[in-house]
Amino acid sequence: MEFLDPGSTLADDRPAEAAAPAEAREHLVVIGNGMAGCRAVEELLARDGTRFRVTIFGAEPQVNYNRIMLSPVLAGEKTFEEIVINDHAWYARHGIELVAGDPVVAIDRAARTITARSGRTTGYDKLLIATGSDPFIIPVPGHDLPGVISFRDMADVEAMLAAAFDGGNAVVIGGGLLGLEAAHGLTLRGMKVTVLHLMPTLMERQLDEAAGWLLKSALEARGQTILTGADTAAILGDGKVEGVQLKDGRVIPAKLVVMAVGIRPSVKLAREAGLAVGRGIQVDDHMVTSDANVLAVGECVEHDGQCYGLVAPLWDMCRSLADGLVARANPYRGSVTSTKLKVAGLDVFSAGDFSGGEGCEDIVLRDSARGVYKRVVLKEDRIIGAVLFGDTGDGGWYFDLLKKGEDVAPIRDVLIYGQTFASGGGLADPKATVAALSDDTEICGCNGVSKGQVVATINGGACSLDAVRAGCKASASCGSCTGIVESLLALTLGEDGMQAGPKTMCKCTSYGHDEMRRAIVEQGMRAIPEVMQRLHWSTPDGCSSCRPALNYYLLCAWPGDYVDDQQSRFVNERLHANIQKDGTYSVVPRMWGGVTTPQELRAIADVVEKYNAPMVKVTGGQRLDIFGIRKEDLTAVWADLNAAGMVSGHAYAKALRTVKTCVGSEWCRFGTQDSTGLGIKLERGFWGSWMPHKFKMAVSGCPRNCAEATIKDFGVICVDSGYELHVGGNGGIHVRATDLLVKVTTEAEAMHYAAAFVQLYREEARYLERTAPWIERVGLAYLKARVVEDEAGRDALAARFWHSQSFSQDDPWAERVAGADASLHQPLLAAAE
Amino acid sequence: MTDWIDIGTLADLPLRGSRTLTLAGEPVAVFRTHDNQVFALIDRCPHKGGPLSAGIVHGHAVSCPLHNLRISLATGTALGEDAGCTPVVPVLLAGERILLARPVRAAA
């Protein structure tokens, strides 16, 4: 983006020419040594280096620096020296007098003088006001306590750095561009940051809801706490900030509060001087105010009813201003702006209008696997807005099309895939566009499948979308290339050669599982009734096939956000125990890695006796199962087990069941690694995660494989040189041995691959599909491509897994013991005889 | 004359869910459906006696937790291909209150 690189100076480095003695020149006084003020001077010098003698008054003590780079300075990515635009030598070279640290306090237009705080009065021929904006401070109680700062200038950054020096808690009020950059910087500087945002989604002025939500989860994954819909009531503290209180009563401790809730054009001086002021200082197309000798530029102005808060418009304004001063017509006509968030590794771009509305059309691409969201808004075949998240490479191109108002109808169908793709064809017909692509054009970005490979797969007998997905994996992941694959099918086979789509989920819907999941993510659906409504369910509330599936898909799609629907769960997951044929339940407490203690065994024995459990049995997964517990007694049983430190073993859940281990190198003479220890780590890391089906793990300490790891969903075989990770085993009706996914050398890698594999399974397997049939369906090569060969993809999967885990490891037994859903366990009437 | 017993209010029942009670020695499942209608069945699946109260409630039906038979809440009969029937307990809504008919006993 052009505005990200304003560090280049326009004026060349020639010294001020001595054509006229400096005193004889007209005197231009500039108020404000910021981005617009100095840029205007540069533009002017580039046009006429000798007409004016220039004096610049700046409230800040520094030379002219690049304000937008304050964020990288806060984050420690840049030093102040690196963001200086014009150093002292520049002022000297051009004979500019800089009066830094001495703000102007009054303008006398009749006398044509200004007065600074120091008392110094200076006359002018032309006056340029470039005072920028003032941060808005919400006037809640405590807003003036020491420790409450805004984010506008270098002094603010220095104050934040001083506070961040020894860590602690910080609160940032305001989840806009500035607030998020402040939060990011403070997090990197070691503070624990909570962002309070009044609106339901972040950066709602620049981003739509979906992108705002993606942003929120990405930031949360970086350790920030983000509270949306959070209304600040007061800033607490005695003599200094100690916390922030919300209107709902919550108190968030903080020693630093950064207010970044918005800016107001800085117009006080102009208003007191009697200039025409609306929201900003009113200017004409050459930045002249209501007084012909006074100009204004930058964020402090209002042009044609608009005020701006970004730098790009300033450049345009400065050009028109300088041309106007040298009597060349170049009217400023307003600017369309685009925003980019400068948080390392997070690409967020937004431009124009994306609020939607009459006559607007959306083109949306969501690639959940890569964390990409793109939305382009069209009106009458012209781009009027764009929001990009995760991949902003085409931001400039869209912005360019938007500014030019170009007719995009010819490339409409491929527009969303970006410039490279669209210019590959540029033909009117999308099919012709696809036909025109070369054979090695990549069609499926997720799986790196080229057009040639897709066509070969189709020619090899794949006549349907599903068959293509199974054959070469194109469109099997995020589905964003589905349209192109369908075009290729039609092109290769002719419309008649194509076969119908996949089997539906159940009789309530015409959607299959995969399309359903895609629709949930793409359309951002967040509740079962919403899905049923939007996808035209044929029944009022679904059935016992689709409801549990939807509940899972929503849980997986929106971790931490979706509220589990108890009534859409099978009884075992509703009552956190296994129903038996006589209607009683069996209870399996967790024993991490199959290791137990005398206390645990005693507690189990006590429970068995106290509740007259008819049987206790050692399970195949190295656990003890207590049978014959009545529904009414479950909470009491759990309370006793909780008291001995045991939690739910999830033997009833579509989730991690057990991690079976052998004794490994700790005891066994053959052991090569600490298989028990790794098993415990796996179990501690993975318990509680909901999955499409039950999930079993095992770790064997050597290839003798006593823990039977090769018939588990995820099995580890330890060897001298590391760990073999096996996947997709099953000991059920159809016994299937695992496939070797990869061999790694450290426990940490084993954990990392496990997380990526499990997350891929969670995101892509169909509900009630075990890993074995899933792998048979998608193929081992596909898993390897996603989990082994694609390092960034693997990291992203694992990151999503751990993010989701941060919400799922609450012991459901303890919650029930504490009184949650008590009515589920109790009869309606004690006795209604 | 039917003997009506007050067993509580709608709020005592989970939406799309069920709770149980014992009435004249019989286990009874009381269901509340998506449209806030209330039904009651003897809590015993005609297949192998599974507790219907623990099933998933959808529409005016419940799926048995043991082998997934679908039972109509209004009639107690198995839906679809399956056969079998469990007795229905008549329900009366009096304002917020739910009244159940005491199962009929053999005439004395």
Ligand SMILES: Cc1cc2nc3c(=O)[nH]c(=O)nc-3n(C[C@H](O)[C@H](O)[C@H](O)COP(=O)(O)OP(=O)(O)OC[C@H]3O[C@@H](n4cnc5c(N)ncnc54)[C@H](O)[C@@H]3O)c2cc1C
């Ligand atoms: C942290 C941060 C990040 C940003 N990131 C981006 C970004 O990524 N992209 C983008 O487009 N924009 C960004 N902006 C906005 C951008 O910095 C502003 O749009 C731009 O600086 C406005 O220029 P200006 O000259 O109008 O105001 P300023 O640059 O603020 O300059 C005004 C100057 O006038 C001085 N002044 C005020 N009153 C007086 C007075 N009475 N006497 C003397 N001097 C006075 C002020 O101290 C200030 O130095 C960011 C802003 C901040 C604070």
Ligand code: HEM
């Ligand atoms: C030379 C070959 C083998 C040796 C020396 C050996 C040794 C051992 C030892 C020492 C244990 C005790 C581990 C413990 O206490 O947890 C054990 C357990 C076990 N072994 Fe082996 N074993 C061998 C091969 C096998 C094979 C081929 C199988 C079959 C798959 C097997 C299945 C088991 C099982 C199921 C356990 C119990 C593990 C558990 O659930 O705790 N072993 N073996």
Ligand code: SF4
């Ligand atoms: S798998 Fe190997 S290390 Fe583990 S118990 Fe069996 S023989 Fe010992």
Ligand code: FES
């Ligand atoms: S007992 Fe109800 S379906 Fe088998």
